[in-house]
Amino acid sequence: METIQLNIKGMTCNGCVSSVNNVLQKTPGVAGVDVSLEQNRATVVYNPKQANPAQLKAAIEDAGYDVI
Ligand SMILES: [Cu+2]
Numbered sequence: 001m002e003t004i005q006l007n008i009k010g011m012t013c014n015g016c017v018s019s020v021n022n023v024l025q026k027t028p029g030v031a032g033v034d035v036s037l038e039q040n041r042a043t044v045v046y047n048p049k050q051a052n053p054a055q056l057k058a059a060i061e062d063a064g065y066d067v068i
Helices: 014-026 053-062
Strands: 002-009 030-036 041-046
Touching (some): 014 030
Antiparallel strands (some): 030 041
C-alpha cells in the first residue's frame, strides 16, 4: 500500500467532502480515504498495483474539483 496526499481546490462544504470521498472510494485499488475540508486535502491509501496517482487525480477532477 502507498499513501498520497492530494491538494484539492474547489471544496466549499461537507457535501463536497462527501463527493470527493465517494469518487475516491469507488476507484479500484483504493483502501482508505480521508478528506479534510479545512486543509483542502485528500489523503488516500491505495494499492499501487491497481491504482496510480493519475487515476486518483482524474477521479477527483471528474467530480468537478481541481487537484493542484
Ligand atoms: Cu460543497
